[in-house]
Amino acid sequence: MPVDLVPSPLLAVPGAVAGVPEGPDAAVAWHYGDPFVEQRAAAQDAAIIDRSHRFVLTITGAERLTWLHTISSQHIAELGDGRSAENLDLDLNGRVLNHFVLTDLAGTTWIDTEAERGPGLLDFLRKMVFWADAKPEAAPDFAVLTLIGPKAAAVLSALGVDTVPDVYEAVPLPGTNGFVRRMPWPTADSFDLIVPRAELARWWERGTAAGARPAGLWAFEALRVAALRPRIGIDTDDRTIPQEARWIGDIGAHGAVHLNKGCYRGQETVARVHNLGKPPRHLVLLHLDGSADSRPATGDPVTAGGRAVGRLGTVIDHFELGPIALALIKRTIPADTQLEAGPMAAAIDPASVPADDEPQAGRAAVDRLRGR
Template sequence: MPRRRGGKAVTDLPGADNDQDVPAHRGDPLAEQRAMSRGAGVVDRGHRGVIAVTGPERLGWLHLLLTQHVSELPADSGTEALVLDINGRVLHHMVVAHTADTVFLDTEPGDVPELLDYLKKMVFWSKVEPRDATAELAVLSVVGPDTADVLAAAGVAVPERPHGALALPGGGLVRRMGWPGADAADLLVPRDTQAAWWERLTAAGARPAGTLAFEALRVEALHPRLRVDTDDRTIPHEVGWIGSAVHLTKGCYRGQETVARVANIGRPPRRLVLLHLDAGDETLPVPGDQVQRDGRPVGRVGTVTIHHELGPVALALVKRSVPVDAELTAGEADRETPARIDPTSYAPEADTPPPGRAAQLGLR
């Protein structure tokens, strides 16, 4: 029987099929979360897309297109970046890694065709060659405070800094991350060696885990996911991507005017928060549902999950004017769930959310 929390089966979460091409769990999603919070787990995220950019002008060319400062990105390093539309709304999010003579961009599942089409249209006379490398590389994520020990036991050199990247023996790369858990690393491994790498990492001490556990810790860390926690109006300031994925003083890129205007003279209209859902046997909301206050829409629901310590929770974009202690509901009229904002998930004086609740309370 699936384990339950707050009357809900963890494996029956709304939106759990967003990652239907990879295992949602390995038998016990809550235990997998605990392993990633206190030790280490490994998750198959091989459904993510990967774009490889080669050519002598790769960094300068990408610098003109992305929101992040990458013109002088050193080898064996990385970052996060966005592509915006002309109004500053987020179209694409990617994790960037620069090793040897290639820049790798890994993206949300299914995002490569549209993003690659845009990149190819912007080549003009630049000496660059962007290509779809999804069939070549698969993403495996090791998550938890014991990540460095697991990688060392697996014979993998550990990058020293967040987003640091190093080539793997036999091809691919390892990139250190700061989310979704206390520590994490992504391995982009050749697809024909994916099974061997999985066995190597589990033998080194990483518990096999699924995307449900990964997503729960991502929600706790307040790290948004494109098109689940964002909509077609989202600007970077609303979801905490300023700094991590947007450089405020770099040169021109599409949508920069909106980014600069909001950063310099205003505040974003919405903010990303963690919602606690008071759900018994009621149906949980799904991504895209309304958040309401006194019967009026004040936001939208993003990722919904069941956390091993916090219970049913969700990320949500709500109007900045909504008080932190407001009584809210989440879901449509026939399945509304009482909801409240976690006060530790939002600092009123800042445009970027603070670290996740468990980290603040010293639970890790």
């Protein structure tokens, strides 16, 4: 288990099987005895998933949003109360350092991100405050539960939530100082409950009593992969830029990078690729040959004819699609190329290949100037 990652109390739930030791999800349940049934519930009914290993922090102060707007990739300066967004922290070369979800509610901006990256993100935010009226602080007393499925709204109603929020909207959670927000992934019916950590078990019990099936993180991850949503540090590496990982887009487009906002660290690379170039790789869905005796691992090379053409991300079994994975593949590799991922054959899902045949705005402008 990663250092300082405290095991969730929900690992004491009967049937809970923890994530892989020393892995990023070791502190929460990977499944509760029947992972495919749990996935089916998340896709077709309602399931509640423990994601309490997420790192939660808060930012207070009158300038919290305008300040954060200047140092991150999304346009959030005028984010309304009860609104959420996805955002990125980039390095000077435009490589992705952090992906996080933020919600502004009642004078506080809440941020949650990967456990292992949270301390580094908090340290960066604190160093960038300078004279701004913004105060980033860790919020270890809060945790994340996720409710997924077409019947999730009925569960929320049973929990006292009168108005089901729209995508990226958040409303207070009755009976506590937490809140519930709606996310556009891994399914259209996905809700995060940010609750006091001391009340984690109580909200879990209330959710299951209201009809949500206990599900492990395996269910969440399988649906996330199928939805082509990358996870920082697993489906990305230290060279990944936003265009490669499908993070381009404003809040309305469910993205994490607004292409028409003021300067921020790494913006030059984002703008240059958008206007003049193409990303060297793109994120695709791979279907894996399930007949192999062993499985590849995150970070393994994806090869074509013995030549490395990509990097493997999350590898997982999906209740309908079978063994699948996300991978960063060279953009020039045709979708019908025969690939290998570790010990097994792999094939790109052609529907997952992003369309990039439109001319860039910068190239088109140059061509017009040259009379082409």
